Amino acid sequence: MVRDSPRWGSISVEENAPQRAPSLAEQTYQTLKRWIVEGDLEPGVALSENDLSRRFSISRSPLREAIRRLQEDGLLNASGPRGFTVPDLSxxxxxxxxxxxxxxxxxxxxxxxxxxxxxxxxxxxxxxxxxxxxxxxxxxxxxxxxxxxxxxxxxxxxxxxxxxxxxxxxxxxxxxxxxxxxxxxxxxxxxxxxxxxxxxxxxxxxxxxxxxxxxxxxxxxxxxxxxxxxxx
The missing domain is CATH 1.20.120.530 (GntR ligand-binding domain-like)
Incomplete structure (x- = not known):
């Protein structure tokens, strides 16, 4: 889940979400990575593939590619079927x-x-x-x-x-x-x-x-x- 207040409210999905192929997966990756690094995605709180796909208004394919890369970077952990969490700062x-x-x-x-x-x-x-x-x-x-x-x-x-x-x-x-x-x-x-x-x-x-x-x-x-x- 993304923070509802105050930081998520300050993020414009329309402005920040990827818009065009063929670099849709790359744009998705960079946007999610920025939100994780800057703390806009809450550590330890479950994120769903469905929710992220809806928020970005994109298909599953580029989203899954972005998520795969973030998992390889260690910035997302798998959490249940098609769920993910940002690792805690431990x-x-x-x-x-x-x-x-x-x-x-x-x-x-x-x-x-x-x-x-x-x-x-x-x-x-x-x-x-x-x-x-x-x-x-x-x-x-x-x-x-x-x-x-x-x-x-x-x-x-x-x-x-x-x-x-x-x-x-x-x-x-x-x-x-x-x-x-x-x-x-x-x-x-x-x-x-x-x-x-x-x-x-x-x-x-x-x-x-x-x-x-x-x-x-x-x-x-x-x-x-x-x-x-x-x-x-």
Whole structure:
């Protein structure tokens, strides 16, 4: 089931739902993925193939293709006959996703060759974001996370590694949207980004790898503590 209020009411099916073939399945996939990542589809609540088909006003075939891809991404779980649920943000999910992210992004950092111009531009952006973070405004910092990490991911020289990083980013974005609501976590993450940027400036790939590992481990530990506290 999709949230009835307030977020579902703000989503215009007519504007967002896929409209034309031959990319109907792709548009359906991208729309559902966006709703899952942004939290518009409630975790743990049953979704039905009939309901989604009706809401999108599309046939079962493109919908099933989109659902199959989302299941492969781990963003939808099967739940009964022709039913699905969005996975909960659990401790196990965070540890799994961030364990994979740690392995991939630390490897990327170890081999990255980042142009000086990109490092300089990132420093200016980081300083501007720092003023917002200090003022308790975290939205732009959260939104810029992938762009910052892409400085070493996209410049690692390993297209297969880049592809694998991209594959888990639906999960990472979903978790980051939750984490962005946590003030102390966001402040700590910003400080870790500063350390990563300093390592970029030094040109020392081992220092960059260590800074990235420290950041991802820190994020993991903070989010696990938050979820365990909520469950207790």
């Amino acid at each position: 401790v196990d999910l965070i540890r799994q996703v961030y364990g994979v992210r740690l392995a991939l992004e630390s490897a990327a950092a170890a081999s990255a060759s980042i142009p000086d111009s990109e490092v300089k531009a990132a420093g200016a952006e980081l300083r501007a974001l720092g003023k917002e973070v200090k003022a308790g405004k975290f939205e732009n910092f959260t939104r810029s996370d992938f762009e910052f990490h892409d400085l070493f991911v996209q410049n690692c020289g390993n297209p297969m590694l880049v592809d694998h990083v991209d594959r888990i980013r639906g999960h990472v974005r979903r978790i980051a949207n939750f984490a962005g609501q946590l003030a102390e976590h966001s402040r700590a993450s910003y400080a870790e980004h500063v350390v990563i940027h300093e390592a970029m400036q030094s040109g020392d790939n081992l220092a960059l790898r260590d800074a990235v590992e420290g950041h991802i481990r820190g994020v993991t530990d903070r989010l696990v503590l938050q979820l365990e506290a909520r469950a207790s």
